[in-house]
Amino acid sequence: MLKQIEGSHAVAEAVALCRPEVICAYPISPQTHIVEALGELVKSGELARCEFINVESEFAAMSVAIGAAAAGARAYTATASQGLLYMAEAVFNASGLGLPIVMTVANRAIGAPINIWNDHTDAMSQRDCGWIQLFAETNQEALDLHIQAFRLGEELSLPVMVCMDGFILTHAYERVDVPTQAQVDAWLPAFEPRQVLDPAEPVSIGAMVGPEAFMEVRYLAHVRQMRALELIPAWAEEFRGAFGRETGGLLHTYRTEDADTVVVALGSVLGTIKDTVDEMRRAGVKIGVLGITCFRPWPQAAVRAALARARRVVVIEKSLAVGLGGIVSTNVRTCFTGSPDAVHAVIAGLGGRSITRASLARVFAAAIGGKLEPLTFLDLDRALVERALAREREQRRSGPIAEGLLRDLGVVAARPG
């Protein structure tokens, strides 16, 4: 059924249709609307046979999800930003134990300085934690990915993180097609756990493992993630047959057939990139887009195939590996047969900085003209940076950086844009 609703509510409806049995949550912007809506569905009885647990922290949220999944319940939680960091130890435990929890991460920057706006630093900080990581381009895809995530995680006995851009998607009202309960029931089988805490057949979960088998446990987790590379595209195809939509999968290409330049990105910025690429195509530029839906496991072969024809690659990424540069671009370089310098990392949109068509068009043109450095920062305020650097040169006690920049800008509080 077509609905014009907030992204958070679309995800809440999708999760409810998956019949979770335990939802544990601790509020943090911008994911709060998701669990609020689920809480209402549980309270009203619309989502039956589900326990909604208000926990005291994100660490507790993941710990309760681990306990619930170990007891054989379909478990869900959601978080963002500092909340994800606060639960990090338990996040690793969930994947290490092989428990299929589904978690929405409403992507948000990480402090300090504290910032509530969108970027991908939170999800990227956990990229090697053993969870499958899927990134939604639209609210429709966010909705669909949650349905796919439960099936995928439960089949592989692995937790799945569905990442959606905080505010940009979570707080956007747009058209979504919400499937029926019957459709979801037909596509998503009941949870058949590989391991379960059952008093009738007692087992222990969470043994200490020494050097004799620790590497093997890790290796098996890797094998399971690699299996996801086969299941994800196969099930996306199956999903298309059942629901009539092409969502999910490892990646999506757009106008790449004859493209010399391919722009790579994750998440909602792909829409703005596609509009920019359409404009450049009208001017005769051979440029296309590669949207990566599945970031972990990393779809090495699929990315390599998608970039096979490209002469240059521009990666627009919403996170910065301080001291290295781009994270996504570092992954992309392993799939590119040309010069590593032909893969350009463009750090963009940190802490909610708007990513506009005008700025993207400039950076794509620079790349095509051979004038783009391997690492650049989209719309970086050079003058502001220079003032801060000058202050540091001129005085030892140059003071706190963030406060200094805000003073230079003449703002007393953070502002959008």
Next chain:
Amino acid sequence: MFQVRIHGRGGQGVVTAAEMLSIAAFLEGRHAQAFPSFGSERTGAPVVAFCRIDDREIRLREPVLEPDALIIQDPTLLHQVDVFGGLARDGYVLINTSRSFEALGLGEFARTLRAERLCTVPATELALKHVGRPLPNAALLGGFAAVTGRISLDSVAAAIREKFGGAVAAGNVAAASAAYAFVRDEMRAPSHA
């Protein structure tokens, strides 16, 4: 694509206005995207929300930089925030006020735009009368329907009813209808255009 930017202050229902506008467009079979500017959510602080309406899927996620229409919920923002930034020359402007563009100090600026697309409506007064609270957002959507003709008053009313229930919905629908009538009268007045 038709792009709308709504300026107001925290607590005036700016974000809800953009959401209701998107619902109204959706009910008419259009694609619509509404989103806030994600500022700090403090009562009284300047707030911006956006709505795009199109006949095909909307992929663009940048803020509305070149609006086709502006709704200004609080006239005290006029000389404080660059509310007119990027406005198309043939753009629509609807301001919540009982004063004229001239009296607001916008006479000269207004003469650079198409006069028949500039309107004012005392939306806060209409809201106080019909809703009992100074929340001008729904009334302004009624005014927006009248001045732009981009959306019907019926769709605005249906969107209000989707967001609110009972007496609140009824009051806001009445305020929107009153604003619609007010703007239609204003557009017919000989002094206009």
